[in-house]
Amino acid sequence: MTSGVKWNEDYADPQSDVAQFSRHEPEPGVDITVSYMRQLESEAEPGTKWVYKTGETNLIGVLASSASGKTLSEYLSEKVWKPFGMEQDATWLLGSTGHEISGCCVQAATRDYARFGLFIMGGGLVDGEPVLPEGWIAEATTKQADIGKPGAGYGYQWWTLDDGAYIAQGIFGQAIFIDPKRRLVIASNGNWPQATDRQGDQGEERLAFFRQVQKAIDREAQR
Incomplete structure (x- = not known):
């Protein structure tokens, strides 16, 4: 959360980044998180300013999924959910390009x-x-x-x-x-x-x- 990327997390503001992300039209063949995040401007040197940004957690999810070669749901199920003995199945909402919205939206x-x-x-x-x-x-x-x-x-x-x-x-x-x-x-x-x-x-x-x-x-x- 100290990347220096300019971000508005105000959920009551229809022009905030969290609101615009859900309406964003991604570039063809590009995950919606990557498409939205890479258009943002920088406002500070990395490591100098903390701002909570759901988009950065979304981006971590894309990285983890890409590195593992699995969906986040599959990876979580394999590594934690099943072996640790969770009582019930969970669900995870998907973004418009079919990837889990990793900054939120796990129902368990x-x-x-x-x-x-x-x-x-x-x-x-x-x-x-x-x-x-x-x-x-x-x-x-x-x-x-x-x-x-x-x-x-x-x-x-x-x-x-x-x-x-x-x-x-x-x-x-x-x-x-x-x-x-x-x-x-x-x-x-x-x-x-x-x-x-x-x-x-x-x-x-x-x-x-x-x-x-x-x-x-x-x-x-x-x-």
Whole structure:
């Protein structure tokens, strides 16, 4: 999210990049993400400015799919979903050129989102064997960029907290909260009336709930 590419993530703005992406007419034979992203202008030197951009997560998905030679759904199913024992099948929405929209749009059971949290908290292991490169989770869940909010930051696709916890956040309130110190995973559904990437007061209320669970665990440990 520090590429320096100019991007507007405002979901209420019909002229934002997230809105225009869904209406974009891709070039013939080119994935919609690549077609849209490569037309954008730069506004800062890479590594100097953090701006949340769903388009960059979409682009990561294109790269992962191209490198593996499989759809993201197939790759996720093969590497994590089936071997880790998820309870139900999941679905993933496709863009206009037939590729999964990797910055969003996975529909799965809440318990399976929690299982995914356990997978990450456990080091990305399946039957004791690593699925992810050594050290990646530690780097990904550590603050790599300042987002202008005290006590919080952004890693590699994870929102980080300075106490060591980290979160996957959805724009309608969905979340996977992971606190390795307390061995805690919370998966929450979302029902916010308006989409938002910066979370605002509703995000603070949700975080306050997670904090209360942490305190409850601490109280229980002291008994």
